[in-house]
Amino acid sequence: MPTSEVKDGETTGIVPKNRQQYSEADKKNTEKGYRAKKMLVCGIGAEEYNRVSACELAKDIWDCLRTSHEGTEQVKESKVDMLSSQYENIRMKEGKTIHDMYTKLSSITNDLRCLGETISTSKQVSKVLRIHPKSWESKVDAITEAKDLKVLRMDGLIGNLKTYEMTRSQDLSKKESKKDKSLVLKFSP
CATH class of the missing domain: 1.10.1200 (Non-ribosomal Peptide Synthetase Peptidyl Carrier Protein; Chain A)
Structure with missing residues (x-):
């Protein structure tokens, strides 16, 4: 999910953008992320799906699968x-x-x-x-x-x-x- 840095007084934090603030690049990156996640999820079995079902990003799914197959x-x-x-x-x-x-x-x-x-x-x-x-x-x-x-x-x-x-x-x-x-x-x- 695209994020933007928001300055709130002295505190600086990263806050997710709402859909109206998405640039074209943000939209393309989000779409690529969903496509990658879909490909990973469709290519695994039920047992592996249970391992990665809580992962939100394709990178998290990949890291989880990699660790489970290759180990640490x-x-x-x-x-x-x-x-x-x-x-x-x-x-x-x-x-x-x-x-x-x-x-x-x-x-x-x-x-x-x-x-x-x-x-x-x-x-x-x-x-x-x-x-x-x-x-x-x-x-x-x-x-x-x-x-x-x-x-x-x-x-x-x-x-x-x-x-x-x-x-x-x-x-x-x-x-x-x-x-x-x-x-x-x-x-x-």
Whole structure:
């Protein structure tokens, strides 16, 4: 609601304007405020509506929703610390797939981004290359030597690693079938 400053003797206070005192700018701002409030209220569910129904301004509704979903600054900082720790400690275990590892890593980095902490693509690429088990060392070395990690895109890296994973899986299954065949002995009395 537009306001005006009124001087009353020595006291100065802010008093709401009545409708006749609204300027064109006041009318447009009021209309924008109502439109924003309507959009926010129409976009939330009943439970959230109960949280914000007492709010008069769109800004108050936004702040209330933000606090209820993100928490206070202290909660937000705790979430960032927890997610950063998960990011630093993530490792790809033997037998896990590139898809599983990348899904977990993406989830952590997306949650961090939502909390205002972005991790550059080049740092994510380096992280992906560092978290593989020892059995992947030759592939990681090959990628590190052949590619410029500062410009390598994540989708290119993941595609390269998935291709290697499929080839490796196929090679392992061939070795297993050869082992099975070599164990067959003929016996004749």
